[in-house]
Amino acid sequence: MMADLPPLPAVIRLSRGQGVTRLPLEAWVSGVVAAETPAGSPQAGREAQAVLARTLAWRGGDHPEGSLCGTTHCMAWTAASDPGARAAAERTRGWVLAAGNKVAFPACHASCGGHTAGWPAGFAGVSDPACLHDRWVRFWPRTWLDEVLPGPATLRVLHTPDGRVYQMRRGAAWRDGEVFGVLVGRRHGWHAVPSTAFEVRPRADGWLATGSGRGHGKGMCQRGAERLARQGRSWQEILRHYMPWARPVRTAVALAAAGWLGCSVSPAVAQPMPEKLAVSITTYARAVALGHFLGNRPAVPADLAHLPPGGVFVTWSKAGRTRACWGRLEADQPGLAAQIAQEAVRSLDHDPRTPPLSSLEVRALDLLVSLPDRPRPLPRLSWLMPTRQGLLLEAAGRKVLVLPGEAASPSGMLLRCRDKAGISRRVPARLWSFTTRTAWSGGRG
Numbered sequence: 020m021m022a023d024l025p026p027l028p029a030v031i032r033l034s035r036g037q038g039v040t041r042l043p044l045e046a047w048v049s050g051v052v053a054a055e056t057p058a059g060s061p062q063a064g065r066e067a068q069a070v071l072a073r074t075l076a077w078r079g080g081d082h083p084e085g086s087l088c089g090t091t092h093c094m095a096w097t098a099a100s101d102p103g104a105r106a107a108a109e110r111t112r113g114w115v116l117a118a119g120n121k122v123a124f125p126a127c128h129a130s131c132g133g134h135t136a137g138w139p140a141g142f143a144g145v146s147d148p149a150c151l152h153d154r155w156v157r158f159w160p161r162t163w164l165d166e167v168l169p170g171p172a173t174l175r176v177l178h179t180p181d182g183r184v185y186q187m188r189r190g191a192a193w194r195d196g197e198v199f200g201v202l203v204g205r206r207h208g209w210h211a212v213p214s215t216a217f218e219v220r221p222r223a224d225g226w227l228a229t230g231s232g233r234g235h236g237k238g239m240c241q242r243g244a245e246r247l248a249r250q251g252r253s254w255q256e257i258l259r260h261y262m263p264w265a266r267p268v269r270t271a272v273a274l275a276a277a278g279w280l281g282c283s284v285s286p287a288v289a290q291p292m293p294e295k296l297a298v299s300i301t302t303y304a305r306a307v308a309l310g311h312f313l314g315n316r317p318a319v320p321a322d323l324a325h326l327p328p329g330g331v332f333v334t335w336s337k338a339g340r341t342r343a344c345w346g347r348l349e350a351d352q353p354g355l356a357a358q359i360a361q362e363a364v365r366s367l368d369h370d371p372r373t374p375p376l377s378s379l380e381v382r383a384l385d386l387l388v389s390l391p392d393r394p395r396p397l398p399r400l401s402w403l404m405p406t407r408q409g410l411l412l413e414a415a416g417r418k419v420l421v422l423p424g425e426a427a428s429p430s431g432m433l434l435r436c437r438d439k440a441g442i443s444r445r446v447p448a449r450l451w452s453f454t455t456r457t458a459w460s461g462g463r464g
C-alpha cells in the first residue's frame with residue numbers, strides 16, 4: 020500500500036536565478052521555517068511549517084528535475100536560519116505528511132481571512148474566525164485588467180461556495196481566479212491582489228476590490244497556526260486542524276517501503292561468507308561507487324556474473340559509526356551483481372540522514388555489503404535471535420525492518436520496528452525473520 024511513496028531525498032535542488040544549488044534536506048527545512056514564520060513565534064507553529072517544508076522536499080518542486088525555487092511560489096527560504104527554526108526542524112526530523120498512499124500536497128498561506136479554501140475537492144475548508152479582521156481594499160485601474168483580461172466594461176467575479184474566486188469574466192473572456200492574481204502580481208507587485216477571496220465594484224476608470232486574508236487559502240493558515248500554537252496545541256494538532264485529509268508519517272515508513280533500512284549492522288553479528296566471494300563483492304561495490312564519480316562502470320567479475328537475484332545493503336562506516344547506508348530486502352534487478360551495483364551507487368547520496376559521499380570518502384571508509392536471505396514467517400517473537408536475525412514487520416499495510424544486532428532482545432527488536440514505522444503497539448502485526456551474510460572491507464583512511 021505504501022509502496023508508491025518515494026524515499027525522502029537527502030539533498031534538495033534549489034534553483035536560484037540561473038543556477039541550481041544542492042542543499043542538505045534539513046538546511047532547506049530550517050531555512051523555510053526561518054523565512055516563512057516569525058523568529059520567536061510559538062514553536063509548534065514553526066514545527067508544523069517544518070513538516071510542510073520537508074513534505075514539499077519529499078514531493079519535489081514543479082521546477083526542472085523537481086527543484087525548488089525558495090520563493091513563496093514553492094516556499095520562501097533563507098540561508099540565515101535562526102536557532103528556533105533549527106530546533107523546529109530537529110524536533111520534527113523524519114516527519115512528513117502522506118494522504119492515502121501518496122505524498123500530501125503541503126500547501127500553506129499567510130492568512131485565510133476567516134475561512135480556508137475547500138481544497139482538495141470534498142473538503143469544506145476550515146473556519147478560522149480570528150482571521151476575519153484581516154481585510155484588504157485595492158483599486159485596480161482598468162488598464163491593469165486590460166493587460167491580463169481584455170474585454171467589455173463589465174467584470175464578473177464567480178465564487179466557490181467557500182468564498183474564493185474561481186473565475187473572472189469580461190464578456191466571453193475569462194481567467195482562473197488564482198492565475199489572475201499571479202498575472203497582475205507579476206506586473207504590479209504581489210500586494211496588488213493579496214488573496215483569492217475578494218469582491219469587486221466598478222469605479223470610474225477601474226474596479227475597487229475588497230477582500231480578506233493573504234494567499235490562496237489552501238492548506239495551513241500560518242496566522243492561525245501561530246494562534247493555535249500559542250494556545251498550546253502541538254504541530255500534529257495544528258496540521259490535523261487545517262489538513263484533515265493528511266496524516267503525519269515518519270519517513271522510516273516510506274524508506275522501508277523503498278527498501279531502505281537503518282544499518283547499524285556490524286561484522287561482529289553478521290554471518291560471514293566465503294573469503295574469496297566477500298573480496299570479490301566488496302571490490303566490485305567499491306569500484307562501482309568510485310566509477311560513478313568518474314562516469315564509468317567496471318566490468319562484472321566472473322564469479323559474480325551468474326549469481327541469482329537477491330536483496331543487497333551497502334553500508335559505509337568508520338570506526339563502527341555508520342556514515343551512509345542504502346539497500347533493498349527484495350531484489351528488483353535481474354542478478355545479484357546488478358543489485359550490488361545499483362545499491363552501491365544509491366548509497367552515495369540516497370541516505371536521508373546524511374549528506375552525499377565524496378569520492379575521497381569512498382576510498383577511505385570501511386565498506387559492508389550485506390546479503391539478506393528470504394524472510395521466513397516468525398511464529399513467536401521469542402524465537403528471534405537478535406544477534407543473528409533481522410526482523411521484518413508488516414502492520415496496517417506498512418512494512419518495516421531492522422537488521423541483526425540493532426537491539427539486544429527480541430522485544431527490543433520489535434519495539435525498534437514499531438518505533439521506526441510509527442506503528443502503535445496495539446496494532447496487530449505479522450512478523451518474519453531473516454539472516455544476512457556480510458562481506459566487509461576496510462577503507463584506506
Ligand SMILES: [Zn+2]
Nearest residue numbers: 087088092093
Ligand atoms: Zn517554485
Ligand SMILES: [Zn+2]
Nearest residue numbers: 131147150240
Ligand atoms: Zn486563518
